[in-house]
Amino acid sequence: MSRPEEDSLPETPGEVEAKPKDGSGILDDKITRRQAISRMGGVAAVVVVAAVAGAGGYYYLSTQGAAQTTTQLAKSLNYLGNDIALGQQAIAEFNKETGGTAISSTSVDFFTLAQRLASSGGQGWDVGFTGRIKNIIPSGSIAPIPVANLPRWVSGTLETLIVSPETFLSPNYVKRFNALLWKDLGKELWAVPNIWNYDSVGYLPEFVQQQENGGAQITLDYHTLYDPQWKGKTALQDEGFTCFSETANYLNANNQLNVSDTVTNLTQQELASVQSYLNPILSSGQVKAFWSDFGKIVTLMSTREIYAASCWQPVVLFTRAAGTPAYYSRLKDGPFFWWNGDLLSSKIAPSSLSAAYAFFNFQMGPWWAANTAHNGYGVADSLASDIKPFMGDEFWNWFFNGTSTYEPISQITTETWKDHPEFQS
Numbered sequence: 001m002s003r004p005e006e007d008s009l010p011e012t013p014g015e016v017e018a019k020p021k022d023g024s025g026i027l028d029d030k031i032t033r034r035q036a037i038s039r040m041g042g043v044a045a046v047v048v049v050a051a052v053a054g055a056g057g058y059y060y061l062s063t064q065g066a067a068q069t070t071t072q073l074a075k076s077l078n079y080l081g082n083d084i085a086l087g088q089q090a091i092a093e094f095n096k097e098t099g100g101t102a103i104s105s106t107s108v109d110f111f112t113l114a115q116r117l118a119s120s121g122g123q124g125w126d127v128g129f130t131g132r133i134k135n136i137i138p139s140g141s142i143a144p145i146p147v148a149n150l151p152r153w154v155s156g157t158l159e160t161l162i163v164s165p166e167t168f169l170s171p172n173y174v175k176r177f178n179a180l181l182w183k184d185l186g187k188e189l190w191a192v193p194n195i196w197n198y199d200s201v202g203y204l205p206e207f208v209q210q211q212e213n214g215g216a217q218i219t220l221d222y223h224t225l226y227d228p229q230w231k232g233k234t235a236l237q238d239e240g241f242t243c244f245s246e247t248a249n250y251l252n253a254n255n256q257l258n259v260s261d262t263v264t265n266l267t268q269q270e271l272a273s274v275q276s277y278l279n280p281i282l283s284s285g286q287v288k289a290f291w292s293d294f295g296k297i298v299t300l301m302s303t304r305e306i307y308a309a310s311c312w313q314p315v316v317l318f319t320r321a322a323g324t325p326a327y328y329s330r331l332k333d334g335p336f337f338w339w340n341g342d343l344l345s346s347k348i349a350p351s352s353l354s355a356a357y358a359f360f361n362f363q364m365g366p367w368w369a370a371n372t373a374h375n376g377y378g379v380a381d382s383l384a385s386d387i388k389p390f391m392g393d394e395f396w397n398w399f400f401n402g403t404s405t406y407e408p409i410s411q412i413t414t415e416t417w418k419d420h421p422e423f424q425s
Contacts, residue, residue, distance in 0.1 A: 074355040076102040080117060081129030082110050085194075085340065089422050090371060094362050101355050111239045111292050117141055122347035127356050130191065131340040132241075133180050137190055143346045144188040149357055152364040157384040162193055162339065172262050181341075191341030194363040195377040198335035199246075201225060202316040203308040204301065205327055207233070221332040222250035224308050226281050235297060235309035238290035246310060246336060248274050253333035294318075301326060313376045366390035367420075373399050374413075374423045392416035 079086060091103045106125070108116050114132035117125075118139040128142075136142055147153040160167055165177045183190050201220055203210070208230070210219040225234045236243050245264050251257035257273055259266065266274070281287075288306060291297040297315050300306040302322035309315070319326040342363055344356055362368060369379045369387045373395075381387070388396040395412050397403040405412060417423045 072354075073098055073101045073358055074349075074352045075100065076104055077126045077352060077355050077359060078124065079103050079105045079127055079129070080108065080113075080120070080125035081105065082107055082113055085129040090368065093367050093371075094359065097362060097365075097367070098355070098358055101358065103359075109292060111237075117343065120345075122345040126345050126348045126352050127359050128343040128345065129194075129340065130343060131338060133191055133341065133343075136343070137180070141343075141346055142190065143344045143348070144183040144190060145192055145344050145360070146188050147186070150189075150192065150360060150364070152361055152381050152384060154381070154384070157381045159196070159378065159380055159382055161337070162196070162380050176262050176265065181339075189341075191343050192360045192363065193339045193341045193380040194368070195372050195379065196337070196339040197313055197377045198337050199310070199312055200331055200335040201308055201329045202301065202311040202319070202326055203329060204304060204306075204319075205325055207304075207307040210327070210329070218330045218332050219327075220308075220329040221254075222246060222310075223254075224329075225310060226286060228284075228286070230307055231284065231286050232288050233305075233307040234287050235289040235291050235300060235306045235311075236287055237310050238292040242310070243278070244271060244274050247278060249336070250333050251277060298322065317376060370417065370420065370423055 086103070086105060091105060095102055110131060114130055114136055117128050117130060118136045118141055120141050121139070122141045122143075130136060162181075166174045169177060178185055181190060181193070182188065201222060201224055203220065203224065208220070208224065224230065225236065241264075244266065248257060248259060248263040248266055248270065251274065252259045252263060256277070257270065259270060261267075289297075289300055291300070291309070291311075294312075294315070297306070297309060297311060298318045301309060301311075301315065301319040302324040304324065313328055316326045316328045342360055344360075348356060364379065364381050364384070366384075366387045367390070369382065369384075370391055372379050373391065378400075379387075382400055391399070392412065392415075394405050394407070395409070395416060398405050398409065398412075407415075413423055
């Protein structure tokens with residue numbers, strides 16, 4: 001998480017904002033990605049005040065974009081992760097692309113997954129997933145991943161925010177970011193980033209009466225969650241790390257706290273200050289719920305029991321899909337950048353290594369990029385030469401560059417991805 005006066009992502013030059021008709025569907029007008037994602041609940045170009053929330057930590061050798069075909073792969077991989085990270089469609093696609101390698105998936109709650117991985121000693125799984133890598137690194141449970149073994153880790157195809165974080169983060173955050181991503185900077189990864197995005201505040205505009213105006217307008221600040229007028233109608237994530245980091249970021253951005261390092265590495269005194277700020281707010285009944293279950297927070301928002309919540313972008317997407325208008329705020333004090341990644345077990349059997357690297361390669365490939373974009377998330381190698389043709393120029397430029405489309409996005413995805421109905425809804 002970074003300081004507001006130092007770090008920003010520029011607006012997309014020359015972006016055209018469309019004027020949708022009243023009552024039109026989210027994806028049924030000629031619109032820019034910024035407008036559509038804001039209407040769906042997303043973030044496009046934003047001021048970055050907070051990054052690397054713990055961080056997501058937060059392939060095997062073949063040609064770019066191709067699954068392994070020269071070496072016999074293991075028949076199965078044991079995957080330890082989270083349902084949100086790897087669904088059944090992805091498992092089926094990996095099986096198809098590798099010619100029959102199955103994935104046996106074990107799903108653990110996101111907020112306890114890191115503990116499970118760290119305490120495993122690398123036993124019982126081959127590849128894993130995490131959004132909380134700090135305590136896993138020293139545990140001995142994971143092995144470093146040489147980028148030389150990742151055929152898709154190619155200079156010029158990788159997102160700047162992944163390989164050059166100094167372009168938008170202040171020095172303290174760059175140091176932390178690199179320590180959580182790299183064992184040996186530029187050579188060996190602790191995890192292969194497979195998705196990234198920004199967390200923010202999701203809200204119901206019929207109560208919290210703000211408008212994102214196509215994502216062009218910075219609206220709420222994080223204090224909305226603590227505003228007395230919404231007493232009993234807000235929700236926080238059920239994790240101390242998230243609550244304290246996000247609140248510290250707000251306080252730091254508004255000169256109510258002077259964070260010495262990063263808001264994800266608070267001193268005891270800084271923690272005490274945040275706790276002193278939160279105690280009277282929480283004891284007043286301001287916060288209705290602390291959520292960790294995705295379905296629970298979607299239900300709370302779609303039934304209008306919660307008006308505003310610290311949440312993930314898909315929470316807002318699913319709330320809208322349930323018929324309740326919801327927005328994803330461009331916070332005045334910045335959203336919370338994160339990345340999640342794939343891990344290699346330190347105890348993986350040599351016979352499974354090729355399949356593990358094929359999995360990493362798959363997670364940087366065009367199908368995964370489309371699957372990720374379909375959910376509103378980015379990938380590490382969005383500039384790879386095979387990703388744009390797979391998505392189609394119009395969708396790719398809309399999603400990654402914020403350019404207007406000539407046809408509704410729903411029509412574009414139906415035509416471009418006619419062989420992939422899983423991406424058309």
